[in-house]
Amino acid sequence: MFQRLRSLDAAFRILRTFTLCVIAGSLALGAFALYLSHRLITESRQRVYVLAAGQALEAYAAGQKEQLAIETRDHVKTFHQHFFTLDPDEKLIQANLRQAFYLADGSAKQAYDNLKESGYYAGVVAGNISQRIEVDSISVNTTEHPYRFRCVATQRLIRSSHTVRRRLVTQGRLRSVGRSEHNPHGFLIERWTTLENRDIRP
Known part of the structure; x- marks a missing residue:
């Protein structure tokens, strides 16, 4: 009788251990399935398909921080x-x-007024001069708003x-404003100043 009870007790322990292992395995499998599905959903949300000329092209969404850096530099x-x-x-x-x-704010208008007063624009028209600019680098500090920037560019005055060729260095800061047709990035340049504008010797 006691022998049978012992064997029943051992069988019950084995069954309990097996059941606990099955439950733990099921929970682990469920958690892994949830993780995979969450990852797939996140990846699919970052994928966008754009229809161009009748063809579906795949595009990827950028993170908010990456997007901010791109938009500020482009602005x-x-x-x-x-x-x-x-x-x-x-x-x-x-x-x-x-x-x-x-x-930009009034600082750009002030720079324009100074150039106009000095006869710069009249000289461009009278001298049949074309001016082009190539932006070499733009650094923007996006950690603190308003975002400070520094722009280094090369101007070409074509006669x-x-x-x-002239080296141009400017700085200022960017304040977030509403987006519009004329301001698609939704930033306004403030306190814009020219730090350097000098001829580059050939």
Whole structure:
């Protein structure tokens, strides 16, 4: 009788251990399945398909921090291209500057007024000069708002006889504003100043 009870007790212990192992394994498998499904959902959310010319192209969504760095740099680049791209045509100059003024505060208008007062734009038109800018680097500190930036670029003043290259360094800060048709990135350049603007010797 006692022998049978002992064997029943041993069998019960074995069955209990087996049941606990099955439950633990099921929980581990369920947790792993949840982890995998969460990962797949996260990856699928970062995938976007864009239809272009009848073809579906795969695009990847960037993180908010990466997107911020890209947008701030592009805003600064776009502003400088509008402000410093000049041709010997007053209407074209005004059109470019109007676009630039949407992207910056009164500090850009002040710089324009100073250049206009010194006869810079009149000289561009009278001398048939074209001015182009190539942005070499833009550094933006996105850890603290408003975001401080520094832009290094090369200007080319193209005349019929020769081309002058100038090194341009500017700085300022970016404040977040509402997005609009004229300001798609939703930033406004403030306290914009030119630190350096000198000829580059060939």
